[in-house]
Amino acid sequence: MRDRGEPRPLPVLDATGAVDHAAGAERFVANEARTTWHDASLWFVREKRDRAASTVEDWEALRDAASAIKTHTLSRLDEYLAQFEQRATARGITVHWARDAAEHNEIVLGILSARGARRLVKSKSMLTEECGLNDYLIGRGIDVVDTDLGERIVQLRNEPPSHIVMPAIHLKKEEIGETFHEHLGTPAGDDDPDALTAAARVHLRARFLAADAALTGVNFAIAETGGIVVCTNEGNADLGTALAPVHIASMGIEKLVPRAADLGVFLRLLARSATGQASTVYASHMHAARPGQALHVVLVDNGRSAQLGRADFWGSLKCIRCAACINTCPVYRRSGGYSYGSTVPGPIGSVLTPGFDLQKYASLPFASTLCGSCAAVCPVRVDLDVQLYKWRQLAVDAGYVSPVKGWLMRRLGAVLADPALLQLTVGIAGAILRVVPRPLARRLAGAWGRWRELPEMPAQSFRAWYRANRRGPD
Amino acid sequence: MPLGFAQRIVSRDDLVARFIDSAAGAAARVVHGTRAELATLVAGFSGDGLASDGVARFDREAQRVASRCLSMVPGVPGTVAVPDDPHALADLDLLVCEGVLGVAENGGIWLPASRLGERSALVLARHVVVVLARSSIVADLHAAYAAVDVSAESFGVFLAGPSKTADIEQSLVIGAHGAMGVTVVLLDE
Amino acid sequence: MRVALFAPCFVDHLVPSAAIAALRVLERLGIVVDVPDGAACCGQPVANAGFASAGAAALERFADTFASYDHVVVLSGSCAVHVRGHATGIGDAGIRVAQRTTEFCAFLHDVVGVERVRMLGATLRARVALHIGCHALRGLDLARPSELQLRPSNKVRAVLATVEGLSFAALARPDECCGFGGSFSIGEGAVSARMGRDRLADVQAGGATALVTTDLSCAIHLRGVDRAAGGALPMWHVAEVLAGMAACDALDASGGER
Numbered sequence: 001m002r003d004r005g006e007p008r009p010l011p012v013l014d015a016t017g018a019v020d021h022a023a024g025a026e027r028f029v030a031n032e033a034r035t036t037w038h039d040a041s042l043w044f045v046r047e048k049r050d051r052a053a054s055t056v057e058d059w060e061a062l063r064d065a066a067s068a069i070k071t072h073t074l075s076r077l078d079e080y081l082a083q084f085e086q087r088a089t090a091r092g093i094t095v096h097w098a099r100d101a102a103e104h105n106e107i108v109l110g111i112l113s114a115r116g117a118r119r120l121v122k123s124k125s126m127l128t129e130e131c132g133l134n135d136y137l138i139g140r141g142i143d144v145v146d147t148d149l150g151e152r153i154v155q156l157r158n159e160p161p162s163h164i165v166m167p168a169i170h171l172k173k174e175e176i177g178e179t180f181h182e183h184l185g186t187p188a189g190d191d192d193p194d195a196l197t198a199a200a201r202v203h204l205r206a207r208f209l210a211a212d213a214a215l216t217g218v219n220f221a222i223a224e225t226g227g228i229v230v231c232t233n234e235g236n237a238d239l240g241t242a243l244a245p246v247h248i249a250s251m252g253i254e255k256l257v258p259r260a261a262d263l264g265v266f267l268r269l270l271a272r273s274a275t276g277q278a279s280t281v282y283a284s285h286m287h288a289a290r291p292g293q294a295l296h297v298v299l300v301d302n303g304r305s306a307q308l309g310r311a312d313f314w315g316s317l318k319c320i321r322c323a324a325c326i327n328t329c330p331v332y333r334r335s336g337g338y339s340y341g342s343t344v345p346g347p348i349g350s351v352l353t354p355g356f357d358l359q360k361y362a363s364l365p366f367a368s369t370l371c372g373s374c375a376a377v378c379p380v381r382v383d384l385d386v387q388l389y390k391w392r393q394l395a396v397d398a399g400y401v402s403p404v405k406g407w408l409m410r411r412l413g414a415v416l417a418d419p420a421l422l423q424l425t426v427g428i429a430g431a432i433l434r435v436v437p438r439p440l441a442r443r444l445a446g447a448w449g450r451w452r453e454l455p456e457m458p459a460q461s462f463r464a465w466y467r468a469n470r471r472g473p474d
Numbered sequence: 475m476p477l478g479f480a481q482r483i484v485s486r487d488d489l490v491a492r493f494i495d496s497a498a499g500a501a502a503r504v505v506h507g508t509r510a511e512l513a514t515l516v517a518g519f520s521g522d523g524l525a526s527d528g529v530a531r532f533d534r535e536a537q538r539v540a541s542r543c544l545s546m547v548p549g550v551p552g553t554v555a556v557p558d559d560p561h562a563l564a565d566l567d568l569l570v571c572e573g574v575l576g577v578a579e580n581g582g583i584w585l586p587a588s589r590l591g592e593r594s595a596l597v598l599a600r601h602v603v604v605v606l607a608r609s610s611i612v613a614d615l616h617a618a619y620a621a622v623d624v625s626a627e628s629f630g631v632f633l634a635g636p637s638k639t640a641d642i643e644q645s646l647v648i649g650a651h652g653a654m655g656v657t658v659v660l661l662d663e
Numbered sequence: 664m665r666v667a668l669f670a671p672c673f674v675d676h677l678v679p680s681a682a683i684a685a686l687r688v689l690e691r692l693g694i695v696v697d698v699p700d701g702a703a704c705c706g707q708p709v710a711n712a713g714f715a716s717a718g719a720a721a722l723e724r725f726a727d728t729f730a731s732y733d734h735v736v737v738l739s740g741s742c743a744v745h746v747r748g749h750a751t752g753i754g755d756a757g758i759r760v761a762q763r764t765t766e767f768c769a770f771l772h773d774v775v776g777v778e779r780v781r782m783l784g785a786t787l788r789a790r791v792a793l794h795i796g797c798h799a800l801r802g803l804d805l806a807r808p809s810e811l812q813l814r815p816s817n818k819v820r821a822v823l824a825t826v827e828g829l830s831f832a833a834l835a836r837p838d839e840c841c842g843f844g845g846s847f848s849i850g851e852g853a854v855s856a857r858m859g860r861d862r863l864a865d866v867q868a869g870g871a872t873a874l875v876t877t878d879l880s881c882a883i884h885l886r887g888v889d890r891a892a893g894g895a896l897p898m899w900h901v902a903e904v905l906a907g908m909a910a911c912d913a914l915d916a917s918g919g920e921r
Contacts, residue, residue, distance in 0.1 A: 021851070022850055022851045022852075022853070022854075025851060025853060025854045026852075026853035026854070029853045029854055029857045030853070032857075035857060039861070041643070041644055043836070044644060045644070050809065050810070053812050054812055056579075056812070059812035060811060060812055060813060091628075147651070148641070149639045149641040149642070149650055150639075150641035153641065153642075166640075166641060166644075167641070168641055168642070169644075171643075172643065173642050173643045173645070176642055193642040193643065193645035193647050194645075194647050196642055197639060197642065197647040197649070197650060198649070200650075201649065201650065201651060204651065205564075205651070208651075209561055209564055222625070225624070225625035226625075227624070227625050233637070233638050233639060233640075233650070234637055234638070234639050234650035234651045234652065235596075235597040235637040235650065235651045235652025235653070236650070236651045238593070238594075238596060238597045238631070238652065239594070239597040239598070239651050239652065242560055242592075242593045242594035242596070242597060242598075243560055243561060243594055260619055260623075260624050260625060261616075261619045261620065263615070263619055263624075264614070264615040264616035264617075264618065264619040264620075265616075267615050267632075268579070268580075268614065268615050268616075271580075275640070277500070277634075278496055278499060278500070278579060278580035278581065278634070279500065279577075279580035279581065279582045279632065279634040280634070281500065281633065281634050281635055281636070281637055281638055281652070282597075282631055282632075282633060282634075282637075282652070283582065283631060283632040283634075284629065284630075284631045285624045285625070285629065285630045285631065286628070286629055287624075287625045287627070287628055287629070287630075288628035288629075289628065290587070290593060290628055290629065328810065330839060330840045330842070330858055331851070331854055331858075334854050334857050334858060334861075335854050365713075366712075366713070366846070366847070366850055366851070367851060368844070368847065369797065369840050369842060369843065369844025369845075369847045369855075369858075370711060370797070370798070370844060370845075370847075371797035371798075371801075371840035371844070372797055372798070372800075372801040372802065372808075373797070373801075373808070373810060373838075373840070375801075376801055376808050376810035376811055377810045389711065392711070392712065392713030393713050393714075393715050393716075395713055396712075396713035396714055397716075401713065405712075406714075409709050409712055409713075409714040409717055409846075410709075410714065410717045412708065412709055412717070413706065413709040413714055413716075413717025413718050413719075413720065413721065414717070414720070416672055416703060416704035416706060416708065416709065416718070416721045417703075417704070417706070417718075417720035417721040417723075417724055418703070419700065419701070419702070419703035422672060422676075422703045422704070423676075423703075426676045446849070447848075447849040447850070447852040448848065448849055448852070448887070450852055451852045451853065451855065451856035451887075451888065451891070452856060452859075452884065452887025452888050452890075452891050453886070453887045453888075453890035453891045454887065455677050455883050455886070455887065456677075457676075457677070458676070458677065458678075458679050458680075460679060461675050461676045461679055462670045462674065462675045462676075462679035462682035462683060463670070463675055463698070463700070465679055465683060466686070466698050470686075470698070
């Protein structure tokens with residue numbers, strides 16, 4: 001349901017329609033106090049994650065195991081998908097295959113239409129965000145209600161989630177209070193999280209009870225049993241699916257694990273990595289529809305098999321969407337989810353999204369210092385910093401950086417390869433710096449000087465000193 | 475032996491202590507009792523019993539008497555039966571059920587559909603009482619998956635405490651959509 | 664044992680004092696050090712910006728220049744990581760150089776040994792914030808990153824702990840990135856500078872009187888951010904502390920010997 005027609009906050013796009021992460025980030029960081037607050041909120045989650053991980057013996061071995069299981073699964077994904085379909089079908093689950101977002105949306109609408117369902121309650125599914133399902137269904141007369149509290153908040157505000165686990169992490173409670181006052185009739189000025197949550201509970205309970213269908217995401221699907229696992233803290237997936245006559249579960253094809261026992265590894269890692277909890281409140285295993293209900297699972301490719309075919313990037317499909325890399329990313333914390341302009345922001349989004357459209361998302365792999373914190377927190381050991389580096393090379397090779405930057409970088413490469421040329425270049429720069437007043441020099445230094453004082457230019461390089469002091473005069 | 479992770483040999487008391495810690499971390503209340511005392515214990519959770527527990531701060535509605543109780547535990551009387559239509563449980567005050575297995579490392583309790591009677595009761599009830607034998611507590615999720623067949627029934631859930639959210643400025647709020655309180659009764663058996 | 668010291672392009676030209684300090688430290692430890700001509704840069708600045716092909720010539724030159732040494736001691740963690748990670752792609756010389764390239768503190772800790780470093784007898788009365796570059800931290804195992812659930816270790820701290828009078832400031836976020844990131848500092852200047860300010864605020868909150876680093880690229884950025892805000896925090900490379908050259912600001916342009 002789109003309650004308000006105001007425009008969604010959009011990323012900054014350049015003249016070609018490509019996402020300009022740096023521009024979006026600069027807009028975000030211009031609000032210093034808010035940046036401080038946003039950074040602290042996410043660092044708080046990172047610290048909770050650290051504490052939770054520290055309670056698990058052999059945490060690093062657990063990460064190894066998770067990575068190995070996912071690597072194995074992806075290496076024979078076709079077989080496991082076929083096994084899953086066969087086992088699920090045997091349990092009375094209807095399995096659908098969607099090549100892309102459009103097919104996924106048509107399948108979901110088809111299921112709803114066949115039942116005459118008009119009121120859909122959804123629990124968290126980043127896949128349906130990726131597919132643009134809400135807009136598609138709303139445009140065809142379906143009443144779509146996101147039921148995760150954070151997702152409901154951003155839905156009421158006509159905004160996309162800014163984070164994959166905490167969709168409203170960018171909002172202050174005062175803003176949420178205003179939204180709820182406007183849409184749910186809570187008292188003006190009430191921004192108490194307890195009170196606002198209680199109001200949402202009442203508001204959404206009525207929607208759950210009236211729903212014709214429930215849609216959920218899927219955290220894991222088990223090939224050997226044909227079942228799915230959905231994890232929530234709020235209980236919204238369980239409330240929706242336990243009441244509505246139809247349950248539709250949408251999942252990317254990379255969500256498979258071979259055996260139920262593998263979940264011991266992944267559920268130990270997921271909540272601890274995501275929120276620092278030992279477990280989500282509900283880890284629901286669904287292996288058949290309840291009596292009188294229909295259960296549909298939609299398996300969605302939408303670019304995943306293409307990513308699986310990329311030698312340098314298939315490992316991104318190991319991702320279990322815990323968002324630990326997002327929480328720890330020093331750039332995400334200070335640029336906000338919207339600066340990425342992609343369904344999944346942060347490091348993992350910056351290696352997944354270029355696979356959809358490298359031209360549009362070419363700036364994302366550059367939205368990183370390559371500090372590597374992302375790869376170090378990742379519970380399935382996705383080598384995120386390595387993949388960011390490799391996407392940069394591809395973005396450059398494809399010509400998706402500015403011609404000026406391209407020319408400069410190629411010139412710089414030539415200069416750096418030649419000590420004499422470098423000496424000459426530095427000499428010229430030094431001579432200029434010595435005669436030009438500092439404020440002007442800073443302006444001439446472009447983006448460096450805009451944010452920083454320039455370094456001093458020593459009179460003599462180390463090599464010159466070395467020649468004079470260690471080798472003696474030539 | 476799941477996956478070869480270090481499995482320290484720990485005593486039953488250690489496991490139970492760890493479970494109690496983990497359950498408390500998930501905002502569940504843990505009480506001790508015997509099977510013979512169950513009916514009395516649960517009766518105490520109605521009305522003032524619920525209001526006085528640590529969860530009641532968040533559980534404003536629980537202060538009224540838990541008149542609508544679905545019990546799946548023999549010997550504990552309920553006031554409503556499992557209905558054909560789950561919507562009939564919309565005003566359920568209390569679900570009493572018995573867990574199959576508890577997980578010491580995270581406070582989770584395995585509850586398959588048959589133990590819930592009606593799976594919607596788990597999330598419709600304001601308060602959930604889970605009876606759990608001390609002897610059923612295992613160390614971690616590896617042991618849990620080795621011990622239960624999660625595909626045996628149409629539905630099963632690891633439940634760790636009451637429903638919660640931190641979607642508003644990271645403030646933890648108990649009682650988002652599901653139960654506003656969970657009490658685990660550990661049976662000395 | 665043939666040891667070469669490599670002062671990367673920006674150290675050579677912008678922070679020569681640190682390279683002089685490193686040379687003196689190695690010499691005082693009785694190590695015969697060579698500083699060969701030939702290579703000015705490893706190519707990392709352009710490679711990390713997506714132009715690995717434009718940086719290939721520099722990296723090849725690096726491999727050629729250092730192929731005959733047993734240890735190539737690099738005065739920059741991130742350059743060492745770049746060489747170790749990417750020189751392997753340019754033939755046998757590249758593979759050999761990649762294996763033998765290390766960072767200054769890692770060389771002192773792993774090859775020279777902390778006890779020998781202690782015999783330098785360095786003293787510095789300062790409470791320092793330790794800043795290990797992210798690449799060196801996670802790519803060279805210079806210290807255990809805060810994300811990993813492994814036994815704590817910190818080679819740089821162990822080396823610095825030999826310095827009499829030196830104490831360490833406790834940082835709220837010990838290994839938070841400073842925001843330099845090479846071309847990131849230009850392309851994402853706003854966030855880069857903000858990260859630098861945040862890092863410096865943490866250093867200040869920890870009561871540090873100076874910042875000591877393995878990576879002068881981070882320090883040049885941090886100094887630029889600090890000075891633009893009117894700050895005067897001294898910043899030194901570990902080598903300058905060990906060489907007793909940390910009396911004044913490492914990044915001031917004194918050039919030559921001091």
